Amino acid sequence: MVLRGIVLVAVLGSGLFINKMSDSSLDDLTREQVIVKGITTFVDYLHYSPHEMNDEFSNEVYENYMSSLDSRKQFFLQSEVDQLKKHRNSIDEEVKESKLDFFDESYELYVQAFERTKGYYEEILKEPFDLSVDEVVEMDADKMNFASSEEELKDYWRKLLKYETVNRVLDKKNARLKGDEELTLEELEKEAREGTKRMYDRWFDNQDDLRKADFFDQYMNAVTGANDPHSNYFSPKKKEDFEIDMSGKLEGIGARLTKDGEFTKVVSVVPGGPAWKGKELEENDLIAKVAQGEEEPVDVRGWRTDDVVQLIRGEAGTKVRLVVKKPDGVMKEIAIIRDEVEIGQSFAKSFLIEDNKLDKKIGYVKLPRFYFEFDGDRRSSKDMAEELEKLKKQNVEGIILDLRYNPGGSLSDVVDISGLFIGEGPVVQVKSRDDDPHIWKDKDEKVRYDGPLVILVNQFSASASEILAAAMQDYGRAVIVGSNSTFGKGTVQRFFHLDQAFRGNSPYDDLGDVKLTIQKYYRINGGSVQLKGVVPDIILPDAYSYMEMGEKEYENPLDWTKIDPLEYDQKVFKVDNMEEIKVLSRKRVEQSEVFGLVDENAMRMKNMRDESNYPLQLEAFEKMEDKRKKESEKYKDIFPVNEELDVANLPEDMDKIQIDSSIISSNKSEIINIKKDIYINEALNIVNDLIETHSLTSVAGERDAINLKEN
Structure with missing residues (x-):
């Protein structure tokens, strides 16, 4: 729960924060380190019950972050988890000193693990599954250990992919209508396996879009979440999304978008919004380029969906031009005047x-x-x-x-x-x-x-x-x-803008916000x-x-x-x-x-x-x-x-x-x-x-x- 508006309490005006920052030069720190310093400062002074920086805190951050990285235990090996365990009792010291050793090492290991498993699924799905073998898969990660070897991990992936394929085979059998072509089990399995591959192609494609900054956001949430489950870090983009969610409104064109290969696809057009009124942008249109006003269009093929959304959003009354590929392959430029869009089902x-x-x-x-x-x-x-x-x-x-x-x-x-x-x-x-x-x-x-x-x-x-x-x-x-x-x-939670923690002394701007539990009701x-x-x-x-x-x-x-x-x-x-x-x-x-x-x-x-x-x-x-x-x-x-x-x-x-x-x-x-x-x-x-x-x-x-x- 948030209070109306973004409120900073009196401690900010007391100079307490600025004094804390004067001990060391912020110029020597990376942007991420400055964010860590800002968050810990706010937590120390404003959280209702800040967790003491000790081994227990370290363990909670470690468990929270490792769970967010690999909640299903499908990427890391036990040896890699053991390698990261050396940080388990030292994260509190790292946070105090604004160090990111655990984060950096875990990110590098995750990237390696991700690429490894990406190869697994493509290789496994090339060959048919034997659906007569009597075996089971455990779907509750809490009942499992991390794989002890690459062979064991690969076999776990084989079972996950087989589970999805068996599901699809059964769905295809049940969906068969009278008069449909009779398919053999081998043919059903092949179609189902191809469907599984398409699903994982999309999933890995979306995961490939994640940047190190996205993982840093997760790590900061593990740090704030060690104090209580409702304290979180919000990057500028996440804060904007939160405000839209809370208000039920945004300023833009009124279209829901998703990634479709290299393009950004229009999933639906919001009734009553600017795009809907224009009648030119339609469901299934593929956005290739975006232009502000009369400026040159920017080619957004291959971009992340949220980056394309950021480019399309803008102040009411301003113009955005979209170059879209229609379902028949025709390219068309569409000009839309942005306006306030109400998100359906948001209001009383x-x-x-x-x-x-x-x-x-x-x-x-x-x-x-x-x-x-x-x-x-x-x-x-x-x-x-x-x-x-x-x-x-x-x-x-x-x-x-x-x-x-x-x-x-x-x-x-x-x-x-x-x-x-x-x-x-x-x-x-x-x-x-x-x-x-x-x-x-x-x-x-x-x-x-x-x-x-x-x-x-x-x-x-x-x-x-x-x-x-x-x-x-x-x-x-x-x-x-x-x-x-x-x-x-x-x-009760409130938002605090991290830039305020440094009163203009930070070499970086727009550091994001931290939402902290500051009261009980x-x-x-x-x-x-x-x-x-x-x-x-x-x-x-x-x-x-x-x-x-x-x-x-x-x-x-x-x-x-x-x-x-x-x-x-x-x-x-x-x-x-x-x-x-x-x-x-x-x-x-x-x-x-x-x-x-x-x-x-x-x-x-x-x-x-x-x-x-x-x-x-x-x-x-x-x-x-x-x-x-x-x-x-x-x-x-x-x-x-x-x-x-x-x-x-x-x-x-x-x-x-x-x-x-x-x-x-x-x-x-x-x-x-x-x-x-x-x-x-x-x-x-x-x-x-x-x-x-x-x-x-x-x-x-x-x-x-x-x-x-x-x-």
């Missing part, structure tokens, strides 16, 4: 649900993240307020707020969104390592929505999502519904969601019920702690009959055949996940797949469409939806998915229970007085 969106069985009109709001623009005014809190106003115009009797899969975002926005449902009051407590807790409050007395509220969460609802769910739960303002618990991320009741998450009031079976997930699965998360509770209360709408609501829901779930199947399937998925040894004999592999297929058939299409629901877009949204056939189609699918979603369906029942059984604790006169005051 609402629907009106009329439940004919319950005879209720309910609002549904999907919030994908707590977004904000770094340099703009688009904010999730502002959009949420607008969605609530639109729903109120439709006279909804209750609202479902869907935070499933919402990873978090802006802290200030979650405070403002909480304030839409309550009068003024505390929302969350935030504590730095040496300070008393700071209380983030909603200071606006106005309540945007004062009716029944159900909040949907799951294991992937994290950070800001957990703050909102926890606050509404503590206030008794909403019923929280979902999986066993939310993600369990109870920490606590519920208004004094508890924390760190590791434990928010436990819903009503827990529903889901696909991950029997799997360990979330913050507690990381290697080195911060501990769970608690602080003193605050005084808090709200008189808007209080769920004062929670036990009754739970009983009503539990009865429905127990009687639901669909929820029963979901629970069964969750256990099946856990058992499948635990299996990691796969047969490579075609007959044995086919039996295993047939068994799994038969087991899965029971759970296929178990979610029926609820025909009692009428789901509609709000009138204010229709113009945006109807600009393109793809948006219209996507919207229709979204409506069908809402009608099939058993969690939304149960949330509708819970909203109905609130309406039918609940007694309001607010005083109507008080609320009217507040509204009069605001008006």
Whole structure:
């Protein structure tokens, strides 16, 4: 989670950093060494719980980085790992002195190992696989050791490639239709093996594009990640991508690109964007050259996709010219005026649900993240307020707020969104390592929505999502519904620009940013969601019920702690009959055949996940797949469409939806998915229970007085 904007704390102004830098000349250091020095300085002074620079720190960096380099143990030999182990307990000293001995040596070894295995796959796939041999491959790297010899490593690659080929043979057999040409097993194996080679050709081609700078980014993330899993280094390019992700917007042409041999291929054109409006750039066009304005085009054949993207992006209102190869081979120059592009499915969106069985009109709001623009005014809190106003115009009797899969975002926005449902009051407590807790409050007395509220969460609802769910739960303002618990991320991060650490003394500029965990946040009741998450009031079976997930699965998360509770209360709408609501829901779930199947399937998925040894004999592999297929058939299409629901877009949204056939189609699918979603369906029942059984604790006169005051 990040705070709105990029904030530097007072320690920067104190000269503390600059004094630390005066001990040695930065001119003698490489750019990478200066980055190391900047990161360690920020960590020392600002991280909530900086790891002591000792052997334990070294081991964590070593393990993190080696895992990022070769997580499947398919490149390094054990002897090469042993060679690097001499650094295992000395990385702390290297980091203190801004040395990169371990990084440099590991990179050189990785390049050699990569080239070695690149030769393996090409050689292995030249010869047919014997699919009658009874053998297995272990797919869980944690259960394996690194190969002790090149022969052993090559054999591991043979098994990996054979596994992929066996999969493809079976797919081809199952895809055969009546009337298709009958192929022999040898012919099927040959086609499958060629498909495997094409896949690995593309994979190795993409890996070849990686630069040493990309590996340095990974190493810096191993260093920052030794303090906690949410502290990371961001190169300038990665920071730009992060800002786009957080804002849901970018300035460019509105096209999704990928690498295709020497070219950059257009995968799709974003509806409503500049390229879409121009009607000239199309899916499957191959970009050969890029020109800025009237300048000479730059030949980008053979470039990395992200470098081509950087060239195409630019300020709104500026012109970019693309020389593209059309599918028929014709070369064409296309001029596009860049503009702001909204990334689909990034923003708050609402629907009106009329439940004919319950005879209720309910609002549904999907919030994908707590977004904000770094340099703009688009904010999730502002959009949420607008969605609530639109729903109120439709006279909804209750609202479902869907935070499933919402990873978090802006802290200030979650405070403002909480304030839409309550009068003024505390929302969350935030504590730095040496300070008393700071209380983030909603200071606006106005309540945007004062009716029944159900909040949907799951294991992937994290950070800001957990703050909102926890606050509404503590206030008794909403019923929280979902999986066993939310993600369990109870920490706050901020970005710090590394150039600021040197106050103009660095010989390099644009060093990137470091995102650091600088605070923990606590519920208004004094508890924390760190590791434990928010436990819903009503827990529903889901696909991950029997799997360990979330913050507690990381290697080195911060501990769970608690602080003193605050005084808090709200008189808007209080769920004062929670036990009754739970009983009503539990009865429905127990009687639901669909929820029963979901629970069964969750256990099946856990058992499948635990299996990691796969047969490579075609007959044995086919039996295993047939068994799994038969087991899965029971759970296929178990979610029926609820025909009692009428789901509609709000009138204010229709113009945006109807600009393109793809948006219209996507919207229709979204409506069908809402009608099939058993969690939304149960949330509708819970909203109905609130309406039918609940007694309001607010005083109507008080609320009217507040509204009069605001008006």
